[in-house]
Amino acid sequence: GAGVSQSPSNKVTEKGKDVELRCDPISGHTALYWYRQSLGQGLEFLIYFQGNSAPDKSGLPSDRFSAERTGGSVSTLTIQRTQQEDSAVYLCASSSPYGGYTFGSGTRLTVV
Amino acid sequence: ELKVEQNPLFLSMQEGKNYTIYCNYSTTSDRLYWYRQDPGKSLESLFVLLSNGAVKQEGRLMASLDTKARLSTLHITAAVHDLSATYFCAVDMAYGNKLVFGAGTILRVKS
Numbered sequence: 001g002a003g004v005s006q007s008p009s010n011k012v013t014e015k016g017k018d019v020e021l022r023c024d025p026i027s028g029h030t031a032l033y034w035y036r037q038s039l040g041q042g043l044e045f046l047i048y049f050q051g052n053s054a055p056d057k058s059g060l061p062s063d064r065f066s067a068e069r070t071g072g073s074v075s076t077l078t079i080q081r082t083q084q085e086d087s088a089v090y091l092c093a094s095s096s097p098y099g100g101y102t103f104g105s106g107t108r109l110t111v112v
Numbered sequence: 113e114l115k116v117e118q119n120p121l122f123l124s125m126q127e128g129k130n131y132t133i134y135c136n137y138s139t140t141s142d143r144l145y146w147y148r149q150d151p152g153k154s155l156e157s158l159f160v161l162l163s164n165g166a167v168k169q170e171g172r173l174m175a176s177l178d179t180k181a182r183l184s185t186l187h188i189t190a191a192v193h194d195l196s197a198t199y200f201c202a203v204d205m206a207y208g209n210k211l212v213f214g215a216g217t218i219l220r221v222k223s
Contacts, residue, residue, distance in 0.1 A: 033211060035213075042213055043202075043213040045211070048210055093155075095211075103155040103157075105153075
């Protein structure tokens with residue numbers, strides 16, 4: 001596609017429920033990243049995928065968070081047993097070898 | 113571990129004035145990025161700097177990179193209200209590595 005597509009754009013969930021956030025990167029971009037941005041804060045790295053290499057999961061805040069990337073394209077970020085502190089905007093980005101990261105519009109997650 | 117620091121974190125400017133935002137990083141790299149974020153919006157790419165001495169300009173914004181000093185600057189010339197936003201710099205070590213962000217600089221241009 002022309003840009004990085006994320007869905008849903010907004011998600012309200014009850015505490016304790018699981019949620020799945022989807023990211024469809026730019027076609028041909030082999031690197032895909034997930035970041036989290038809490039209200040008024042900077043960007044917190046969560047996880048990234050590069051080609052067929054094992055993902056760098058070093059930023060995942062707890063074992064309730066996981067992500068997968070199927071077929072080297074679409075990625076899903078899953079948060080299990082959501083907590084109120086998980087409320088944030090979750091941003092996905094993809095990049096090409098020629099520089100530059102393109103970010104999606106984000107998913108605003110609200111845990112009530 | 114790569115760390116990225118921006119300053120100032122908040123900048124209030126009068127229209128027509130010039131100012132510079134600074135971005136320092138801790139580990140040798142020649143790949144630095146500047147982004148703009150408007151409230152409630154995602155990140156818009158402003159500049160991609162991929163070599164020492166790189167300088168890029170777009171309108172009233174000019175970005176430069178000094179890899180020896182591990183420093184990038186974003187210079188604002190004759191600020192206008194439309195430039196009000198949060199500006200982030202970010203660094204990675206190589207393609208396919210983690211992109212590390214600074215904390216962001218909130219810019220407010222007053223009429």
